[in-house]
Amino acid sequence: MKKLHVKCSVFVFCFCAAHPFNHLIDTLQTEKNKAKKYFNPQKLGDPKYERLPFSIRVLLEAAIRKCDGFYVKQEDVQNILNWEKLQNEAEIPFSPARVLLQDFTGIPALVDLAAMRDAVAKNGIDPNLINPKCPTDLIVDHSLQIDFSKLVGFMALLLHAPRQETALKNQEMELIRNKERLQFFKWCSKAFKNVSVVPPDIGSVHQVNLEYLSRVVQESEGFVFPDSVVGTDSHTTMINGLGILGWGVGGIESEAVMLGQPVSLTLPQVVGCKLVGSISTLATSIDIVLGITKHLRQAGISGKFVEFFGPGVSQLSAADRTTIANMCPEYNATVSFFPVDETTLKHFKQTSKDKLEVMESYLKAVKLFRSSDDQAEDPHYSEVIEVNLNSIMPSVSGPKRPQDRVPVTCMKEDFLSCLNEKVGFKGFHIPREKQGILVPFQHEGTEYTLSHGSVVIAAVISCTNNCNPSVMLTAGLLAKKAKEAGLTVKPYIRTSLAPGSGMVTHYLNASGVLPYLSQLGFEVIGYGCATCVGNTAPLPESVVDAIKEGDLVACGVLSGSRHFEGRLCDCVRANYLASPPLVVAYAIAGTVGIDFEKEPLGLNAEGKEVFLKDVWPSKEEVQDVEEHTVVASIFRALRSRIQKGSPFWNNMDVPDSVLFPWDPKSTYIRCPPFFSKLVKVSVPGSIDNAHALLFLGNKVTTDHISPAGSIARISAAAKYLQSKRLTPREFNSYGARRGNDAVMTRGTFASIKLQNRLIGKTGPKTLHVPSGQMLDVFEAAERYQRDGFPLIILAGKEYGSGSSRDWAAKGPYLLGVRAVIAESFEKMHKNHLVGMGIAPLQFLPGQNADSLELSGKERFSISLPEELTPQQELTVLTSTGKSFSVVTLFENEMDVAFYRHGGLLKYVARSMLQ
Numbered sequence: 001m002k003k004l005h006v007k008c009s010v011f012v013f014c015f016c017a018a019h020p021f022n023h024l025i026d027t028l029q030t031e032k033n034k035a036k037k038y039f040n041p042q043k044l045g046d047p048k049y050e051r052l053p054f055s056i057r058v059l060l061e062a063a064i065r066k067c068d069g070f071y072v073k074q075e076d077v078q079n080i081l082n083w084e085k086l087q088n089e090a091e092i093p094f095s096p097a098r099v100l101l102q103d104f105t106g107i108p109a110l111v112d113l114a115a116m117r118d119a120v121a122k123n124g125i126d127p128n129l130i131n132p133k134c135p136t137d138l139i140v141d142h143s144l145q146i147d148f149s150k151l152v153g154f155m156a157l158l159l160h161a162p163r164q165e166t167a168l169k170n171q172e173m174e175l176i177r178n179k180e181r182l183q184f185f186k187w188c189s190k191a192f193k194n195v196s197v198v199p200p201d202i203g204s205v206h207q208v209n210l211e212y213l214s215r216v217v218q219e220s221e222g223f224v225f226p227d228s229v230v231g232t233d234s235h236t237t238m239i240n241g242l243g244i245l246g247w248g249v250g251g252i253e254s255e256a257v258m259l260g261q262p263v264s265l266t267l268p269q270v271v272g273c274k275l276v277g278s279i280s281t282l283a284t285s286i287d288i289v290l291g292i293t294k295h296l297r298q299a300g301i302s303g304k305f306v307e308f309f310g311p312g313v314s315q316l317s318a319a320d321r322t323t324i325a326n327m328c329p330e331y332n333a334t335v336s337f338f339p340v341d342e343t344t345l346k347h348f349k350q351t352s353k354d355k356l357e358v359m360e361s362y363l364k365a366v367k368l369f370r371s372s373d374d375q376a377e378d379p380h381y382s383e384v385i386e387v388n389l390n391s392i393m394p395s396v397s398g399p400k401r402p403q404d405r406v407p408v409t410c411m412k413e414d415f416l417s418c419l420n421e422k423v424g425f426k427g428f429h430i431p432r433e434k435q436g437i438l439v440p441f442q443h444e445g446t447e448y449t450l451s452h453g454s455v456v457i458a459a460v461i462s463c464t465n466n467c468n469p470s471v472m473l474t475a476g477l478l479a480k481k482a483k484e485a486g487l488t489v490k491p492y493i494r495t496s497l498a499p500g501s502g503m504v505t506h507y508l509n510a511s512g513v514l515p516y517l518s519q520l521g522f523e524v525i526g527y528g529c530a531t532c533v534g535n536t537a538p539l540p541e542s543v544v545d546a547i548k549e550g551d552l553v554a555c556g557v558l559s560g561s562r563h564f565e566g567r568l569c570d571c572v573r574a575n576y577l578a579s580p581p582l583v584v585a586y587a588i589a590g591t592v593g594i595d596f597e598k599e600p601l602g603l604n605a606e607g608k609e610v611f612l613k614d615v616w617p618s619k620e621e622v623q624d625v626e627e628h629t630v631v632a633s634i635f636r637a638l639r640s641r642i643q644k645g646s647p648f649w650n651n652m653d654v655p656d657s658v659l660f661p662w663d664p665k666s667t668y669i670r671c672p673p674f675f676s677k678l679v680k681v682s683v684p685g686s687i688d689n690a691h692a693l694l695f696l697g698n699k700v701t702t703d704h705i706s707p708a709g710s711i712a713r714i715s716a717a718a719k720y721l722q723s724k725r726l727t728p729r730e731f732n733s734y735g736a737r738r739g740n741d742a743v744m745t746r747g748t749f750a751s752i753k754l755q756n757r758l759i760g761k762t763g764p765k766t767l768h769v770p771s772g773q774m775l776d777v778f779e780a781a782e783r784y785q786r787d788g789f790p791l792i793i794l795a796g797k798e799y800g801s802g803s804s805r806d807w808a809a810k811g812p813y814l815l816g817v818r819a820v821i822a823e824s825f826e827k828m829h830k831n832h833l834v835g836m837g838i839a840p841l842q843f844l845p846g847q848n849a850d851s852l853e854l855s856g857k858e859r860f861s862i863s864l865p866e867e868l869t870p871q872q873e874l875t876v877l878t879s880t881g882k883s884f885s886v887v888t889l890f891e892n893e894m895d896v897a898f899y900r901h902g903g904l905l906k907y908v909a910r911s912m913l914q
């Protein structure tokens with residue numbers, strides 16, 4: 001009998017939990033690994049699948065796997081499958097595989113989860129059950145990194161040097177406060193499942209994401225599926241270069257994803273960018289990236305997905321792809337996606353060998369792996385733009401301004417014409433008869449000659465080029481081949497090498513090219529951009545004299561960033577920006593007046609001519625060295641740093657507790673009151689007798705609403721911090737205090753640009769109607785709350801426009817705002833309001849506060865029906881006897897549920913209690 005009962009309940013459980021797409025589950029058999037399951041969208045039996053862009057297939061798989069009838073419905077799966085018809089129309093959910101946070105924006109989300117643990121524990125539920133519902137990586141790289149290195153320095157100072165009184169004292173205070181946040185992060189990494197923290201001083205978010213966290217294929221609970229990510233970092237889009245769909249989101253979206261809610265987006269249009277033709281030999285990765293970016297910028301693809309295809313794709317290395325993907329903000333695409341192919345696999349061989357077999361067979365099984373040469377695999381796109389890689393001309397710029405681009409093939413011709421032209425950006429006006437002058441001079445006992453166009457300074461600098469090592473490697477390999485071919489650089493030329501970081505030196509050395517660079521005179525002179533300005537050492541006097549004697553236009557060639565760094569030296573009149581390998585080439589040639597196609601770079605020891613094409617490394621050579629030495633060595637170094645941690649981080653004490661031990665004295669981390677009075681069921685009833693906290697006009701942005709920038713000395717937040725015995729010097733910014741709701745709530749509507757019609761002037765104040773007093777918005781809200789008045793906000797058109805700010809919805813919620821009545825809302829902000837349990841209510845078309853003759857001083861009652869439905873008309877009654885209608889802007893039952901529960905946070909907490 002007992003047995004039967006158990007069976008029954010199991011059956012009932014399974015029945016309830018049956019996944020609507022069970023029939024799509026397949027099993028992956030691989031040699032080494034245990035069988036793994038996956039959802040195979042091809043089993044839908046719909047021919048449309050193979051026509052979908054690869055990026056849309058990723059969205060589809062996620063919708064299938066996450067289909068639960070609440071957050072994701074079967075209809076959503078159908079809509080994505082019908083992408084060709086419904087693109088740009090249907091709203092769809094997307095549940096990324098993981099979330100990427102950086103410390104600054106990540107703090108509020110983790111503080112909320114810690115608070116949720118307290119709340120469920122108070123209700124007798126095991127707080128261990130509260131964890132992010134998807135893997136969350138937090139990388140401490142922003143604000144705290146600098147402070148952290150200061151801290152390490154400070155600790156060292158304490159050990160080795162006597163104290164230096166007050167200056168140190170202040171520093172100590174500041175550092176101890178940062179320690180609070182670091183300790184919180186470390187506690188999170190121990191207490192929560194699905195949270196990992198990369199400690200400070202390891203690497204930047206995007207580097208760690210690219211090199212360490214990316215998996216292409218994720219695995220959870222026996223299922224494999226494509227990796228995808230949303231991150232609170234603007235470089236998140238880089239990851240699309242590796243076939244991993246992902247983009248940047250605001251703090252509140254990332255928090256919602258951690259709580260299990262999908263991101264909502266309009267089914268995107270996908271522009272296919274077809275790469276054809278082959279890349280000119282002399283073009284470097286930087287030329288390619290800038291060239292493709294220029295095409296995309298002209299194409300106008302704002303808000304769309306871009307997906308690359310065509311035979312040219314295989315010519316781009318993984319690093320080229322991530323760099324192109326990183327440029328998304330320049331052309332406003334949401335993502336620039338490169339489906340996984342052989343190149344991607346080769347890249348991952350260096351970083352995650354063990355998973356490769358599963359990765360490849362899974363992606364092939366669901367048609368997420370592609371060969372860009374096979375046209376039959378090309379999906380349908382919303383539109384196609386074609387970029388011919390032939391059209392990407394390697395070029396240099398100069399002789400005076402960075403915007404004066406000169407194709408390398410025309411360099412000689414262009415320089416000669418500059419000699420003729422009258423003095424200007426492109427002219428030196430050298431009389432014709434003097435253009436061929438040769439000036440002999442002695443240098444270290446040998447005679448040389450200088451002429452117009454002679455190179456006297458050649459500087460290889462890696463500033464912005466860092467992220468794409470192939471460019472520096474090309475220079476290194478060129479130096480190696482040139483040296484081996486017997487070429488040299490004339491000793492009077494001031495040559496130098498300034499790698500952007502120690503990492504660049506490391507991989508140049510690891511790949512064996514550093515000695516060749518230094519044999520040609522390109523010795524490491526130091527790090528950082530300060531060296532971009534050149535001028536490391538003065539030119540030899542004999543060279544200066546020769547230039548003066550012949551009134552020569554001598555040249556400097558340097559590989560700076562896109563910005564011209566000013567003149568290198570008074571007597572050097574022509575300065576060109578060129579890629580690092582071209583700097584090496586021009587140094588060897590000794591002149592910019594050379595046509596590389598027709599003229600040799602120089603003669604070897606046997607007097608034989610050596611051309612540039614003889615010593616220029618092929619793309620394959622460079623990519624090979626890059627994958628083997630650079631990627632592998634960067635990855636190894638990073639992994640060992642992450643595994644080792646740092647002594648400070650490792651030695652930092654954090655409690656092993658399940659609940660976070662909030663420090664009541666902390667002014668950075670506080671338990672937010674989102675869960676106060678959490679009971680099992682809650683149905684926010686009608687809104688009775690609400691006061692209008694604010695009466696606003698059109699286009700109130702999230703910058704007006706949310707706390708931002710520094711904390712004004714005269715403000716509610718300042719009063720609070722002073723009550724905690726902080727001096728204004730110690731206030732720090734609102735950004736740094738995101739983990740303290742008390743500061744953030746006081747900073748809500750504290751913008752000096754706020755225009756509130758209740759006070760008739762600009763400023764962060766409002767009228768407390770019952771007393772007639774003018775108060776800080778926070779103080780008025782506090783009084784209303786104390787006296788039991790709910791609050792609403794009256795607003796005009798486009799309420800909440802501007803970029804996504806997490807506290808723009810959290811702040812008003814904590815001020816006691818229950819509804820915003822506006823003429824229209826910015827969509828994203830409206831979603832945030834719903835997520836925080838604030839009702840977005842819209843005036844009927846044609847109506848607004850003025851047409852209804854509202855003063856903002858009346859009280860408002862809004863009765864809600866038992867059965868609240870999306871887009872419902874409600875009646876608002878005012879204390880002056882007026883009545884008007886508004887429409888709820890809830891889009892679905894999910895929105896209604898969030899409102900009923902007082903927001904997503906309470907919704908999730910309460911689902912634990914039930």
Ligand SMILES: *[C@@H]1O[C@H](CO)[C@@H](O)[C@H](O)[C@H]1NC(C)=O
Pocket residue numbers: 131132133134135193194220221
């Ligand atoms: C961690 O995330 C996975 C999704 O990858 C989820 O299935 C699992 O339930 C989460 N773990 C916990 C303890 O919440």
Ligand SMILES: *[C@@H]1O[C@H](CO)[C@@H](O)[C@H](O)[C@H]1NC(C)=O
Pocket residue numbers: 297300301302330331332
């Ligand atoms: C990108 O969007 C911004 C703001 O929406 C706009 O100002 C800019 O012109 C857009 N750029 C392109 C290339 O579409």
Ligand SMILES: *[C@@H]1O[C@H](CO)[C@@H](O)[C@H](O)[C@H]1NC(C)=O
Pocket residue numbers: 505506509510
């Ligand atoms: C280059 O590597 C060699 C051997 O691995 C090492 O001895 C040398 O110090 C390195 N040089 C630089 C500049 O890093």
